[in-house]
Amino acid sequence: MINIWTEKYRPTKLSGVIGESDNINRLDSFVKEKNIPHLIFAGPPGTGKTSTAIALAIELFGESWKDNFLELNASNERGIDIIRENIKNFAKIKPSNDIGFKIIFLDEADHLTGDAQAALRRTMEMYYNTTRFIFSCNYSSKIIPPIQSRCVVLRFSPVNEDEMKAKLRAISKKEGFEIDDESLNAIYEISEGDMRKAINVLQAIKTSGKIDPLTIYRIAGEINKNEYKNLINIALEGNFNQARDLLDKMLIDYGLSGIDIIKGMHSSIRKEQIAYKQKLEIIMALAEAEFRIVEGGTDNIQMDALIAKLSYIGSEIN
Ligand SMILES: Nc1ncnc2c1ncn2[C@@H]1O[C@H](COP(=O)(O)OP(=O)(O)OP(=O)(O)O)[C@@H](O)[C@H]1O
Ligand SMILES: [Mg+2]
Structure with missing residues (x-):
């Protein structure tokens, strides 16, 4: 069993x-x-x-x-x-x-x-x-x-960071393996205070045999939230090719869909402190890309166009 x-x-x-x-x-x-x-x-x-x-x-x-x-x-x-x-x-x-x-x-x-x-x-x-x-x-x-x-x-409240990590450490000790701080951070971020989710991810990475943040995000089907922020910033700075590489990593390595990435970018941009007009334009661009994908547009093409649009928005204002 x-x-x-x-x-x-x-x-x-x-x-x-x-x-x-x-x-x-x-x-x-x-x-x-x-x-x-x-x-x-x-x-x-x-x-x-x-x-x-x-x-x-x-x-x-x-x-x-x-x-x-x-x-x-x-x-x-x-x-x-x-x-x-x-x-x-x-x-x-x-x-x-x-x-x-x-x-x-x-x-x-x-x-x-x-x-x-x-x-x-x-x-x-x-x-x-x-x-x-x-x-x-x-x-x-x-x-x-x-x-x-x-x-x-x-x-009942989401389990706080220190207590969750201490518990995860105690479990890994009992199971006879070590887990580093970066990996614990990744699990905590993914769990959002849900201890069941945290323990399940811990067990899954132990089973996978490779314990590092990238594997953790991949196994959890999630992505470090900073990556969305990076993607937006790189695109706004006009580094289209670099943004495209990051996008490929998300689509291929992490197995995310275009819609997943748009949702991640959307929740990230809402929290960002950036120029107001730029923020509005980005949100409109995200909504447009989402609509096109849902209506049958190709992930790849639409996501490229989105990155292009963000680079354009960045160049317009900077
Ligand atoms: N506060 C906690 N202290 C210790 N372990 C916890 C705690 N919360 C959750 N866990 C761990 O997560 C698992 C799931 O927790 P539990 O079933 O109590 O959650 P729940 O609040 O009833 O969730 P749900 O709303 O989904 O029913 C437990 O088996 C336990 O291993
Ligand atoms: Mg319950």
């Missing part, structure tokens, strides 16, 4: 969840009291919501946690009726623990419609004696107010 590192290194204790000390302190105090309120875990993907729920169940229920914890995915279970049926079947069996309740973890709760959530609210009340709910979602604002007001909301 393939050994998946995100599962292998999933924390089994609340203290193993990184970067969420406020949330963990709150949950620790619930564990001490042997009681929890209904909870909403809100935050971006891969930041520890499911892991925290599982660790909480392990700390509350010990070895029998699996009998006392039901994980449902709101977007998989095809309809609120099936979800309620599952909940009913689980909730009506007496908790096999001395705490007196079980936990239902409802993943992607923000995918439920308002009506479905309203139906769930009645279910929550019906089984309050024996069950607590943990709703996991990206945005707590998508949970209807009557459910929100019955829950304590804990917010």
